[in-house]
Amino acid sequence: MGTAVFYLVAAVGVVSAIAAMAHRNPVVNVLSLVVTLFSIAVSYALLGAEFLAAAQILVYAGAILVLFLFVVMLLGAPAEPDAGESRPFQRTAGLALAALAAAGGAAVVAAIHAAAPAGALRGTAQALGVMLTGEYLFAFEFISVLLLAALVGALVLVKRKH
Amino acid sequence: MSRGLYLLAPMISVTVALMTFIVIPFGAGGDITIFGARLGGLIVAPDLGVGVLWLLAVGSLGVYGIVLAGWSSNNKYSLLGGLRSSAQLISYELSMTLAVLGVLMASGSLNLEQVVARQGGQFWLGAIPQWNVVPQIIGCVVFVVAVFAETNRLPFDLAEAETELVAGYHVEYSSMKFAAFLMSEYMNMVTASALIVTLFFGGWTFPGMGRFSGWPLLVLSLLSFGIKLAFFLWLFVWVRWSLPRFRYDQLMRLGWKGLLPLATLNLVWVGVAMTMGWIR
Numbered sequence: 001m002g003t004a005v006f007y008l009v010a011a012v013g014v015v016s017a018i019a020a021m022a023h024r025n026p027v028v029n030v031l032s033l034v035v036t037l038f039s040i041a042v043s044y045a046l047l048g049a050e051f052l053a054a055a056q057i058l059v060y061a062g063a064i065l066v067l068f069l070f071v072v073m074l075l076g077a078p079a080e081p082d083a084g085e086s087r088p089f090q091r092t093a094g095l096a097l098a099a100l101a102a103a104g105g106a107a108v109v110a111a112i113h114a115a116a117p118a119g120a121l122r123g124t125a126q127a128l129g130v131m132l133t134g135e136y137l138f139a140f141e142f143i144s145v146l147l148l149a150a151l152v153g154a155l156v157l158v159k160r161k162h
Numbered sequence: 163m164s165r166g167l168y169l170l171a172p173m174i175s176v177t178v179a180l181m182t183f184i185v186i187p188f189g190a191g192g193d194i195t196i197f198g199a200r201l202g203g204l205i206v207a208p209d210l211g212v213g214v215l216w217l218l219a220v221g222s223l224g225v226y227g228i229v230l231a232g233w234s235s236n237n238k239y240s241l242l243g244g245l246r247s248s249a250q251l252i253s254y255e256l257s258m259t260l261a262v263l264g265v266l267m268a269s270g271s272l273n274l275e276q277v278v279a280r281q282g283g284q285f286w287l288g289a290i291p292q293w294n295v296v297p298q299i300i301g302c303v304v305f306v307v308a309v310f311a312e313t314n315r316l317p318f319d320l321a322e323a324e325t326e327l328v329a330g331y332h333v334e335y336s337s338m339k340f341a342a343f344l345m346s347e348y349m350n351m352v353t354a355s356a357l358i359v360t361l362f363f364g365g366w367t368f369p370g371m372g373r374f375s376g377w378p379l380l381v382l383s384l385l386s387f388g389i390k391l392a393f394f395l396w397l398f399v400w401v402r403w404s405l406p407r408f409r410y411d412q413l414m415r416l417g418w419k420g421l422l423p424l425a426t427l428n429l430v431w432v433g434v435a436m437t438m439g440w441i442r
Contacts (some may be wrong), residue, residue: 027233034226049185054215062222063252066229070248073233073241102191125212 006046013039030065037061058068146162166342167234172342175227181220185213186356187275188283189366190383194218200318204366204384205275213273217357218255221312225251227346228278228314228321228331235334243330246410247321253417254318258308260425264301265361266293266434268441274360291369295362297441302362304421306397309354311417313397314347316403355394356387363390371401393412 016035023029039059045053132140189204210216225248232244269277281293295302311318323328332343359365368386371379408416435441 016203027167027230028164031226031230050210050212051215054212054219057219058215058222062219063255066222066225066248067251069226069229070245073229073245103190125215 002046006043008041008070009039009046014045028120030069030072033068034065037065051128164234167230168334169229169339171227171234172339172346173227174230175224175346176342176349178220178227178355180225181347182217182350182353183317183356185216186208186353187278188356188364188384188387190379192373194415201230203398204380213271214266215272217353218262221353222251222255224346224350227343230380231335232321232331235331237334239327239329240331242332243321243323243327243333245314247314247331250318250320251414251419253414254308254311254421257304257417257421257425258312260422260429260439261301261305261308262361264298264425264428267429267432267436268294268298274365278360278365278367281364282371291364291367293362293364297435298362298432299429300424300431302358304356304428305362307416308351308400308421309358310401311413313350313354313398315351316402317407318413319407320410323407325407338422344404349399351395352391355398358386358394359390 013036016032016039020029020032020036023032037056041053041056041061044050044056169334184274185205187205202330203265228247228251229244232240235241265277266272271277271280277294279289285306290296309317314321320330321327324331326332327333330339335343365385366383371382371386432441
């Protein structure tokens with residue numbers, strides 16, 4: 001059951017990820033990305049990381065991509081016209097990069113299979129909370145300060161000069 | 163602009179509205195056995211550890227239905243309705259989540275059954291039921307207001323403001339697709355009321371429930387939940403016919419300058435009260 005769901009979700013995730021890049025309509029791109037993130041969330045849930053799954057949907061699919069969609073609609077981005085004739089070497093370069101990415105992916109999968117299984121870790125909210133406020137407190141706080149700095153930086157950048 | 167998205171929008175709305183109710187406990191099965199199995203608490207998905215987070219996560223997807231409807235209708239009024247709605251939902255989601263956080267801190271669990279269990283039974287000063295609304299009245303008010311905004315009900319229904327946008331995001335919809343939007347709006351109302359009851363008003367618990375068990379407890383808990391739920395549904399209707407619609411800038415000001423600081427204040431208060439031992 002779990003395996004069947006995984007393959008289904010993985011297929012949906014890959015197809016929607018391709019659609020997120022390849023479709024000519026920007027709104028469809030954003031929506032495909034939503035589907036991709038949703039299927040990643042289901043994968044998290046299958047791994048027992050239920051908090052991560054919920055956070056993934058809540059933060060990415062529910063909030064950030066709504067803003068993406070908001071911007072795309074507000075700017076009224078038109079559907080992209082046909083790209084026309086491709087440049088020389090473009091196809092070759094694309095194929096070479098694809099081969100490189102496939103090799104990298106294979107290496108990652110091999111490394112994962114070689115590593116020892118992580119054991120029955122349950123990514124419940126409680127386990128995660130204990131880790132974030134105990135073992136990884138410094139890193140957690142550091143990242144939050146970093147995000148705050150980025151936020152303040154963005155505000156400074158867009159501030160009009162008087 | 164796109165027929166597929168036009169048809170997808172009401173489907174998203176209804177699906178999301180149907181998916182949210184499953185984590186809300188609506189009665190006490192207690193130790194009743196049916197066909198040899200213990201009934202337990204009445205809830206659709208009891209083992210969902212993330213409980214409230216599921217509700218917030220799936221609920222946050224509901225905005226896609228409205229935004230897509232607004233965009234795919236290829237109509238200025240619809241688009242404006244959809245855009246307003248997306249900005250509004252994101253603004254009020256923050257305050258809502260912060261208000262929920264206070265309850266979760268006091269309960270120590272994401273599971274709504276635990277949230278309800280903590281509110282039942284004991285009394286403060288022998289007469290006040292131990293509902294979260296008593297220590298967290300600010301959080302409760304913020305949550306109720308935010309939930310009104312999240313369900314797109316008056317005075318926050320700027321997504322369909324008849325006087326300016328004809329009917330907002332669903333101008334171009336008719337027949338069953340239109341009905342699907344209305345259905346999801348009313349289902350969201352029920353879920354929102356159930357959530358208010360569960361988080362702040364003790365869920366299915368009621369004063370003096372320690373004296374009952376088995377089938378009488380089941381019936382009375384369902385009744386208790388139903389009466390509270392009906393009260394908040396009535397509140398939705400009452401507010402709708404009492405208050406005029408906000409202007410858009412007022413809506414944003416209320417969300418960011420009013421509710422968000424209040425929700426943060428509530429969070430600080432709960433933290434202080436828990437540290438000092440005022441809230442168990």
